[in-house]
Amino acid sequence: MMLKRPSDDRGFAEFGGWLKSYHTFSFSDYYDPRFMGFRDLRVINQDWIGKDSGFPAHPHKDMEIITYVLKGSVEHRDSLGNVGTIHAGEIQTMHAGTGVRHAEYNPSKTDDLQLFQIWIMPDTNGVAPGYTQQSFRREEKLNTMRLMVSKNGREDSQKIHQDVDLYASILEPGKTLEFKLRPERAVWVQLAEGELEINGEILKSGDGMAIQDESLLKMKANKETEFLFFDLH
Structure with missing residues (x-):
């Protein structure tokens, strides 16, 4: 979905x-x-x-x-x-x-x-x-997803009192990322600006998307794109 x-x-x-x-x-x-x-x-x-x-x-x-x-x-x-x-x-x-x-x-x-x-x-x-x-730094987020928030503070991220992983990314035009969803997890993607294609669906500046019951996400930036990515239990 x-x-x-x-x-x-x-x-x-x-x-x-x-x-x-x-x-x-x-x-x-x-x-x-x-x-x-x-x-x-x-x-x-x-x-x-x-x-x-x-x-x-x-x-x-x-x-x-x-x-x-x-x-x-x-x-x-x-x-x-x-x-x-x-x-x-x-x-x-x-x-x-x-x-x-x-x-x-x-x-x-x-x-x-x-x-x-x-x-x-x-x-x-x-x-x-x-x-x-x-x-x-921008370089930490460029063409990858940088973990910023997690429950256990792993990978030098901020700790919160919930099993949520929050990533930030800046993708250059034509660059791609993949993300495998764990069983029973869900994702929310929120664009700040740009244009991102996720499994064939297009998101533009300010758009968001709820994703669940998908095994693999394939993401591609059609222009420079900054977005937040929430991995939720």
Whole structure:
């Protein structure tokens, strides 16, 4: 089964001229009973945040929250005392656990910020909240899939409280990858930009796809393509 989620079918919200957000799954005021998440993947929001703007402090609880910066940089502050700036290509993982408040802000006076914010439901509630940040160079993702997040932190990836492997890739035109699905696993692919062919199906910028009951995925970039790849139990 391969179910495409076209970019233009996503939910959309715009606030105050500083935020444009596309929702792959139901989120906030956007509700679609067909798209409440996929397995343990609950939220994929692709956000454009204007210069010198951002989200004020707000609470989260019992969720694994991942921020992947596509363009620009985001300034993070939270109630645990963490302060950091996450640049393009970097990832931030926050374990909301028993509760945490955080703020995200575009500190640039000249450039917009673009990012994916991802929520994954944890396998254990009530854990101690935590925060980590890591940089992944373009060369680590180029024409391969770089593991960024996993349950056990293997291959120098970020640990989360769920059996999900999250990869990032940048494929040059004409380059190919293959991925073998483990039994009873599923995949969600989310394009940032580009054009990717998966087993004959075409995904373009902003498109996503749910994949299960497939044994082998053959992927080819028709133009330079950046995408996220979730291997879900």
